[in-house]
Amino acid sequence: MIPANSNTLTRIEIVQGNIVNQQVDAIVNAANTTLLGGGGVDGAIHRAAGPELLAECRSLGGCPTGEARITSGYRLPARHVIHTVGPVYRDGRHREPELLASAYRSSLALAEEYRCRTLAFPAISTGAYGYPKEEAARIATSAVAAWLEEHALPEKVTFVLFSAEDYNIYEKFVKKK
Ligand code: ADP
Numbered sequence: 175m176i177p178a179n180s181n182t183l184t185r186i187e188i189v190q191g192n193i194v195n196q197q198v199d200a201i202v203n204a205a206n207t208t209l210l211g212g213g214g215v216d217g218a219i220h221r222a223a224g225p226e227l228l229a230e231c232r233s234l235g236g237c238p239t240g241e242a243r244i245t246s247g248y249r250l251p252a253r254h255v256i257h258t259v260g261p262v263y264r265d266g267r268h269r270e271p272e273l274l275a276s277a278y279r280s281s282l283a284l285a286e287e288y289r290c291r292t293l294a295f296p297a298i299s300t301g302a303y304g305y306p307k308e309e310a311a312r313i314a315t316s317a318v319a320a321w322l323e324e325h326a327l328p329e330k331v332t333f334v335l336f337s338a339e340d341y342n343i344y345e346k347f348v349k350k351k
Pocket residue numbers: 191192193194204205213214215216218219260296297298299300301302303304305334335336337340
């Protein structure tokens with residue numbers, strides 16, 4: 175369970191849906207190290223944002239695993255896209271937990287730097303990158319809760335889960351008081 179006080183809990187929301195439709199200051203993209211687009215949520219974000227997003231991503235020169243980069247959101251409702259790279263899951267003994275937590279923290283730090291009040295995350299690394307869903311949800315929710323305990327921005331973080339299965343997993347970790 176997340177080590178959160180009641181104020182922190184009210185700043186975390188979970189929804190089932192498509193992240194490209196979120197009306198927030200920034201959405202997070204589960205990108206790869208090239209930042210040149212891919213499948214899954216990355217493909218959906220690039221399709222919805224339009225070709226200008228890829229052009230800006232090309233200028234960034236990639237992003238190491240566990241770090242994040244920020245661009246404009248172009249045709250998205252979101253003003254910014256924060257591109258982060260989660261780890262490819264092998265066996266859990268190749269720094270995957272640390273790198274996944276770092277991907278969340280790096281994204282939160284950029285959101286703070288760009289004064290984003292609202293931020294939406296997908297379930298980073300749990301698709302093509304194969305991270306076990308429960309373990310990834312535990313890391314995601316505890317990294318975000320720990321950040322919110324110590325920072326005023328972002329004011330609110332939404333986890334956007336594509337499937338009902340993922341929503342149910344997150345619900346267990348983000349218990350409503
Ligand atoms: P990764 O390569 O980091 O594993 P994926 O995009 O393959 O990234 O999957 C990450 C998660 O994003 C998966 O849970 C997948 O179901 C989910 N996902 C895919 N498309 C969307 C979308 N449009 N909005 C929100 N989540 C999505």
